[in-house]
Amino acid sequence: MPAEYERHTGCWMLWPERPDIWRDGAKPAQATFAAIASAIVSGEPLTVGASAAQFQNARARLPAAVRVLEISSNDAWIRDSGPTFVIDGKGRRRGVDWTFNAWGGLNGGLYFPWDRDDEVAQKVLEIEGSDRYRTPFVLEGGAIHVDGQGTCLTTEECLLNPNRNGVTSKTQVERMLHRFLGITTVIWLDRGVYLDETGGHVDELACFTGPGQVALTWTEDRKDPQYEISRDAHERLEQARDARGRSLTIHKIHQPGPLYMTAEEAAGIDVRAGSRPRQAGDRLAASYINFYIANKCIVMPLYDKRWDGAAMRTLKRLFPSRKILGVPTREVLLGGGNIHCITQQVPRPAVR
Numbered sequence: 001m002p003a004e005y006e007r008h009t010g011c012w013m014l015w016p017e018r019p020d021i022w023r024d025g026a027k028p029a030q031a032t033f034a035a036i037a038s039a040i041v042s043g044e045p046l047t048v049g050a051s052a053a054q055f056q057n058a059r060a061r062l063p064a065a066v067r068v069l070e071i072s073s074n075d076a077w078i079r080d081s082g083p084t085f086v087i088d089g090k091g092r093r094r095g096v097d098w099t100f101n102a103w104g105g106l107n108g109g110l111y112f113p114w115d116r117d118d119e120v121a122q123k124v125l126e127i128e129g130s131d132r133y134r135t136p137f138v139l140e141g142g143a144i145h146v147d148g149q150g151t152c153l154t155t156e157e158c159l160l161n162p163n164r165n166g167v168t169s170k171t172q173v174e175r176m177l178h179r180f181l182g183i184t185t186v187i188w189l190d191r192g193v194y195l196d197e198t199g200g201h202v203d204e205l206a207c208f209t210g211p212g213q214v215a216l217t218w219t220e221d222r223k224d225p226q227y228e229i230s231r232d233a234h235e236r237l238e239q240a241r242d243a244r245g246r247s248l249t250i251h252k253i254h255q256p257g258p259l260y261m262t263a264e265e266a267a268g269i270d271v272r273a274g275s276r277p278r279q280a281g282d283r284l285a286a287s288y289i290n291f292y293i294a295n296k297c298i299v300m301p302l303y304d305k306r307w308d309g310a311a312m313r314t315l316k317r318l319f320p321s322r323k324i325l326g327v328p329t330r331e332v333l334l335g336g337g338n339i340h341c342i343t344q345q346v347p348r349p350a351v352r
């Protein structure tokens with residue numbers, strides 16, 4: 001699996017519409033997705049999948065440079081429902097189609113049903129003309145980050161949760177990551193960001209920004225439950241060696257907030273049986289780590305004037321050849337994720 005910072009031929013997103021996840025009939029989220037799409041398409045080709053009901057609306061709201069296609073899905077988290085692209089031994093692009101169970105199925109998952117989401121990877125791979133490796137193994141793209149050289153970052157909280165693949169050992173998971181992604185070294189962090197509803201996705205906590213380079217969400221507030229999570233991750237990263245035997249340089253990025261859902265925001269979300277309830281006062285799992293690396297730019301979430309500038313400066317230092325584009329993404333955060341969770345890169349194959 002190539003790293004996200006390697007060359008892409010494009011990127012995919014899905015268009016949000018469910019009123020039990022996106023407040024006010026998804027209109028504010030659609031405006032934010034359109035702003036994110038504009039930023040990404042300035043840095044690489046972008047395709048957005050929309051339902052039949054939303055196709056014309058998505059087409060009208062998105063920049064002309066974005067390709068819009070009809071694809072049904074249960075929601076818009078293509079990092080998790082979409083394929084994980086890999087390059088095979090002959091340099092050809094292929095896609096892994098993991099089984100998707102809405103982050104835990106009927107045991108802690110976020111909605112029911114999820115059957116359309118589970119078909120998204122297959123449809124994307126058909127359109128991309130890439131062969132597909134389907135597996136019964138349950139995994140979401142947001143649960144892993146790779147350096148493209150055989151190292152994977154993940155969390156025990158997510159990959160060992162029995163609500164994904166039953167009771168599973170680290171060795172069994174490592175075998176699957178090796179078999180499907182060519183991973184030879186897994187760096188196990190403990191927990192994801194505090195109260196992250198996916199059950200510990202690493203893509204809110206830490207990511208590779210280059211070989212041997214890791215960005216980590218951080219707080220200096222020892223009373224915040226996030227402090228202990230980030231401190232433990234820091235310690236494990238300090239002790240880790242990557243697939244090439246290197247130690248890692250860790251770049252701390254201070255978290256925003258803490259941020260909470262307001263009463264007005266909660267009131268705009270429909271209540272629906274089977275979907276996770278949203279309440280005023282819920283702490284939101286906000287992190288600057290959930291950015292997207294496009295060929296020519298970094299598209300990063302903005303949430304909080306106190307910390308946005310520092311996060312932006314760190315990303316500029318880590319990605320000096322890319323433009324850093326900030327988009328206010330509180331509306332995506334209210335749905336439980338951010339820019340990384342709603343994007344999926346398509347790496348450039350070595351041969352076509």
Ligand code: KQY
Nearest residue numbers: 079142201335336337341
């Ligand atoms: O972390 C991600 N990759 C996805 C977040 C999904 C949130 C679902 N409400």
